[in-house]
Amino acid sequence: MLKIGDFARIARVTVKTLRHYACEGLLEPVYIDRYSGYRYYTIDQLPTLNRILALKDLGFSLAQIRQLLRETLTAEELRGMLRMKQIELRQTVECESERLQRVEERLQMIDREGSVSVSEILFCRGGDAAGKHTQKETGMEPVRFETLPAFKVMGMKYRGDNANQEIAQMWGVLNPRAHEIPMTGECAYGVCLMLPGESTGVFEYIAGFKVEEYDHVPEGMMVIDVPENRYAVFAHRGSLETLKDTYAAICDDWFPRAGYKPAGGYDMEVYTDEFRSFSPDSVFYIYEPVK
Amino acid sequence: MLKIGDFARIARVTVKTLRHYACEGLLEPVYIDRYSGYRYYTIDQLPTLNRILALKDLGFSLAQIRQLLRETLTAEELRGMLRMKQIELRQTVECESERLQRVEERLQMIDREGSVSVSEILFCRGGDAAGKHTQKETGMEPVRFETLPAFKVMGMKYRGDNANQEIAQMWGVLNPRAHEIPMTGECAYGVCLMLPGESTGVFEYIAGFKVEEYDHVPEGMMVIDVPENRYAVFAHRGSLETLKDTYAAICDDWFPRAGYKPAGGYDMEVYTDEFRSFSPDSVFYIYEPVK
DNA sequence: CTTGACTCTCCCCCTGGGGGATATAGTATA
DNA sequence: TATACTATATCCCCCAGGGGGAGAGTCAAG
Numbered sequence: 001m002l003k004i005g006d007f008a009r010i011a012r013v014t015v016k017t018l019r020h021y022a023c024e025g026l027l028e029p030v031y032i033d034r035y036s037g038y039r040y041y042t043i044d045q046l047p048t049l050n051r052i053l054a055l056k057d058l059g060f061s062l063a064q065i066r067q068l069l070r071e072t073l074t075a076e077e078l079r080g081m082l083r084m085k086q087i088e089l090r091q092t093v094e095c096e097s098e099r100l101q102r103v104e105e106r107l108q109m110i111d112r113e114g115s116v117s118v119s120e121i122l123f124c125r126g127g128d129a130a131g132k133h134t135q136k137e138t139g140m141e142p143v144r145f146e147t148l149p150a151f152k153v154m155g156m157k158y159r160g161d162n163a164n165q166e167i168a169q170m171w172g173v174l175n176p177r178a179h180e181i182p183m184t185g186e187c188a189y190g191v192c193l194m195l196p197g198e199s200t201g202v203f204e205y206i207a208g209f210k211v212e213e214y215d216h217v218p219e220g221m222m223v224i225d226v227p228e229n230r231y232a233v234f235a236h237r238g239s240l241e242t243l244k245d246t247y248a249a250i251c252d253d254w255f256p257r258a259g260y261k262p263a264g265g266y267d268m269e270v271y272t273d274e275f276r277s278f279s280p281d282s283v284f285y286i287y288e289p290v291k
Numbered sequence: 292m293l294k295i296g297d298f299a300r301i302a303r304v305t306v307k308t309l310r311h312y313a314c315e316g317l318l319e320p321v322y323i324d325r326y327s328g329y330r331y332y333t334i335d336q337l338p339t340l341n342r343i344l345a346l347k348d349l350g351f352s353l354a355q356i357r358q359l360l361r362e363t364l365t366a367e368e369l370r371g372m373l374r375m376k377q378i379e380l381r382q383t384v385e386c387e388s389e390r391l392q393r394v395e396e397r398l399q400m401i402d403r404e405g406s407v408s409v410s411e412i413l414f415c416r417g418g419d420a421a422g423k424h425t426q427k428e429t430g431m432e433p434v435r436f437e438t439l440p441a442f443k444v445m446g447m448k449y450r451g452d453n454a455n456q457e458i459a460q461m462w463g464v465l466n467p468r469a470h471e472i473p474m475t476g477e478c479a480y481g482v483c484l485m486l487p488g489e490s491t492g493v494f495e496y497i498a499g500f501k502v503e504e505y506d507h508v509p510e511g512m513m514v515i516d517v518p519e520n521r522y523a524v525f526a527h528r529g530s531l532e533t534l535k536d537t538y539a540a541i542c543d544d545w546f547p548r549a550g551y552k553p554a555g556g557y558d559m560e561v562y563t564d565e566f567r568s569f570s571p572d573s574v575f576y577i578y579e580p581v582k
Numbered sequence: 583c584t585t586g587a588c589t590c591t592c593c594c595c596c597t598g599g600g601g602g603a604t605a606t607a608g609t610a611t612a
Numbered sequence: 613t614a615t616a617c618t619a620t621a622t623c624c625c626c627c628a629g630g631g632g633g634a635g636a637g638t639c640a641a642g
Binding site for chain 1 (some may be wrong): 344364369373377390401402405435478
Binding site for chain 4 (some may be wrong): 003014016017019020025033035036038056061062063153
């Protein structure tokens with residue numbers, strides 16, 4: 001029978017940790033004095049503690065370790081947990097590696113360009129930053145980078161080159177029917193896919209709303225899966241007529257200047273304003289997939 | 292002037308986030324109504340918010356972002372912060388990659404060996420796990436893996452093969468002088484370096500205590516820097532005479548069985564017991580660097 | 583019996599907000 | 613203007629894994 005301090009010294013952990021594990025039901029003392037409340041351990045509990053620490057070393061949470069400590073644990077269950085952890089760790093490593101890469105790109109940019117504005121450093125990635133187009137000159141708000149998880153959009157599809165404002169008309173048709181869509185969130189999404197191999201300017205455009213669960217797809221509508229992606233986000237303020245200019249600025253000015261390349265995936269327009277009418281002060285966003 | 296909900300919609304962040312940033316001093320509303328407490332923002336604050344989000348995307352904490360948002364920030368300071376972040380992210384990536392590797396090794400072991408005990412899976416890495424040496428047969432407690440940060444040990448050095456128990460004698464000399472060492476923590480460390488190229492069994496052994504800061508090194512003592520390392524930890528219970536057997540079990544049995552190789556670095560013995568006298572029930576630890 | 587070392591419980595702290603309760607404020611409609 | 617609905621405010625608890633410390637009680641040696 002060891003007092004908590006002795007057991008902690010022997011086990012090379014802190015007293016706080018032992019108390020915490022006891023409280024979490026991971027390692028109960030073999031005996032607790034009813035009168036004093038003192039916790040008593042035995043040396044036989046050391047292997048259990050070591051098992052806890054080994055599992056923690058593999059990245060499991062205390063709640064998961066509680067599951068893994070059960071007597072009835074089979075090798076199959078352990079494998080399942082390890083598989084999950086493997087996937088999780090791969091994502092973590094990938095995510096942090098990409099973040100590291102972004103930091104290193106910013107550092108290289110500073111070393112290469114010398115003194116540039118913080119804004120330039122944050123929102124461009126490389127290329128010829130000496131071409132001093134500020135975002136105000138091109139009519140864009142400073143961009144943002146955002147990684148969106150996968151989601152679904154329900155709405156109506158158009159295919160063509162939008163020569164006669166068919167897309168605006170489609171929104172006009174869709175909006176009165178918006179109540180048919182079990183939307184989550186308050187944004188309207190225009191998901192746009194340029195069609196390679198087609199004549200210039202032909203694209204598919206799905207106008208719709210984000211959904212999570214749905215019973216059926218209303219007549220004339222469809223659902224599209226938008227995969228997880230990282231986007232450069234541009235703000236467009238003003239009417240839809242100047243949208244073309246903003247796109248031109250993004251593609252011809254920002255993309256080559258920043259050294260990013262458009263990645264595969266869907267372009268998106270995200271309307272956060274009152275999406276039933278576009279006032280001249282409307283702000284909405286253009287999401288361009290980047291890698 | 293926008294109410295918080297409007298600004299949140301336009302900026303594509305949650306109201307909670309804006310309130311949190313206001314509370315943390317990152318983005319104050321331009322105006323707060325004295326009577327109602329309502330926060331009001333302007334569209335001009337959008338670039339600042341985007342800057343905050345860009346910095347968060349690079350991995351900075353809100354406190355660091357508060358520093359980085361100052362008007363007086365120079366490119367040099369930004370570079371310094373990015374450098375720090377770079378180092379930190381590299382460590383994170385490395386650490387998580389190693390963890391991922393450990394998880395994958397365990398998975399491979401399960402696939403290869405089929406059904407083995409959880410203990411085997413946790414504490415071995417591969418090799419011939421069918422050679423059923425349990426740890427009890429070899430007199431070892433189940434091992435643990437531990438990554439120790441770099442630290443310093445102050446104490447006395449011996450060099451030789453310990454044929455006449457010189458090390459125990461050295462501890463006998465050191466212990467009465469232990470008060471001269473500004474030790475932190477309660478462990479005594481025996482830091483051991485096998486000398487390659489010397490005749491067999493000759494090694495350097497520093498007996499001492501962990502220190503953090505010190506004014507001077509007492510007569511006859513020295514300080515050794517122990518670098519950060521990952522160790523396999525073995526428990527030795529009993530007298531010092533059987534220590535040799537434990538070492539033999541580790542090197543001849545566990546290391547080949549587990550598929551680990553001794554890594555460069557220092558072997559260590561860590562005494563957590565009353566280190567002034569070794570009773571037969573003393574438990575202490577052998578730390579073997581592994582990779 | 584005293585004293586010092588040990589242990590107990592309880593509370594606050596860390597990150598970056600999310601979720602919810604409850605009380606007003608503002609706005610739109612009848 | 614009364615009502616109803618939405619928006620906002622503050623306040624509190626929650627996540628993980630303990631660390632640090634206060635105040636009070638316990639244990640063991642001299």
